[in-house]
Amino acid sequence: MYTKAPLPFTGQKRRFLKLFKQVLNQHLPGNGSGWTILDAFGGSGLLSHTAKQAKSAARVLYNDYDGYSERLRHIPDTNRLRRQLAELLVSVPRNKLVPPAVKAAIVSAIRSFGGYVDLDCLVAWLLFSGNTAADLDELCRKTMYNCISLNDYPEAQGYLNGVEIVSQSYRELLPQHIANPRTLLVLDPPYVCTQQGNYR
Numbered sequence: 001m002y003t004k005a006p007l008p009f010t011g012q013k014r015r016f017l018k019l020f021k022q023v024l025n026q027h028l029p030g031n032g033s034g035w036t037i038l039d040a041f042g043g044s045g046l047l048s049h050t051a052k053q054a055k056s057a058a059r060v061l062y063n064d065y066d067g068y069s070e071r072l073r074h075i076p077d078t079n080r081l082r083r084q085l086a087e088l089l090v091s092v093p094r095n096k097l098v099p100p101a102v103k104a105a106i107v108s109a110i111r112s113f114g115g116y117v118d119l120d121c122l123v124a125w126l127l128f129s130g131n132t133a134a135d136l137d138e139l140c141r142k143t144m145y146n147c148i149s150l151n152d153y154p155e156a157q158g159y160l161n162g163v164e165i166v167s168q169s170y171r172e173l174l175p176q177h178i179a180n181p182r183t184l185l186v187l188d189p190p191y192v193c194t195q196q197g198n199y200r
Contacts, residue, residue: 001053005044006156007071007078008124010132013046013188020047024054027184032058036183040170044068047186048163060163063173069165072156077115079152084109085125089146098126098144107140125149 004014013020028035032055039048039062048062062069071078088105092098098106106126110117123133125148133139166173170189177183 002046002049002156002159005046005068006159007044007068007075007118007153008120009044009066009068010120011043011190013043016188017046017050020050021054024051024184028055028058031056034182035059036061036177036180037186038173038177038183039063039186039188040173041065041187041189042068043188045160045163047188049159051186052162056162061177062160062163062165063170064165064167065169067167069160071118071120072159074116074118075153075155077113078118078121080115081110081113081117082121082125082149082152084113086148086150089148092146094146096146098146103144106144110136110140121149 003017024032024037028037035055035058037048037051037055037058037060039045039051039060042048042063043066045062045064045068048060051058052060085106088102088109089098092102110122117136119133119136119139122136122139123131126139126144127133127142127147128145129147131142133142174185178185
C-alpha cells in the first residue's frame with residue numbers, strides 16, 4: 001500500500017490516511033461490498049488508492065480532474081528528464097541558486113526534450129519550496145534552485161488498480177451519485193488558502 005503519492009502533488013493528503021481509514025471502517029462494513037466510494041476532488045489519487053486497499057470490494061471512483069493518472073503513465077519520461085537535468089546541476093550545491101549559464105542549459109534541455117514534460121515535477125525540482133508555475137513559460141522565467149530529486153521515481157505499479165478513473169467537474173459528478181445511500185462521498189476540495197490558479 002502506498003503511503004504517499006508516487007509523484008509530487010500539492011496537497012496529497014498523506015498525513016490524513018490514518019484518519020481516513022478509520023472513517024472508512026466506521027461507515028463501510030467488511031470489505032465494502034455493495035458500496036461506492038467517490039473521491040470527488042481526487043488530486044493525486046492517494047485517497048482513492050487507500051480506499052480500494054482498505055475496502056477491496058467497493059466500487060472506488062477517482063475524479064482525476066488534475067490529470068494525475070496521465071503523469072503516472074509517463075514516469076519513464078519523467079525519470080529520463082530528471083537524469084538529464086541532474087547532470088546539468090552536478091556543479092550546483094543542493095538547495096542553492098542555479099547560476100544563469102546552468103539555468104539556460106536547463107531551459108534548453110527542457111524545451112528540446114523529446115518526451116512528456118511533467119510540469120509539477122519540474123516545479124518540485126527547480127523552484128524554491130512553496131513556489132509554483134502555471135505553465136512551462138512561467139517556470140522558465142522564475143529563479144531556479146537545485147532541488148532535483150536524487151533518485152528516479154519508481155513506476156507506480158498497482159497504484160490505481162481496481163479504481164475507476166473519471167474526469168469531471170464535481171458539479172456534474174456529484175448529482176450522479178448523491179442520492180445513493182450506499183455511496184460514501186469523499187469531499188476534500190482544494191484549500192481556500194491555496195492559490196486557486198494552481199489547480200487545473
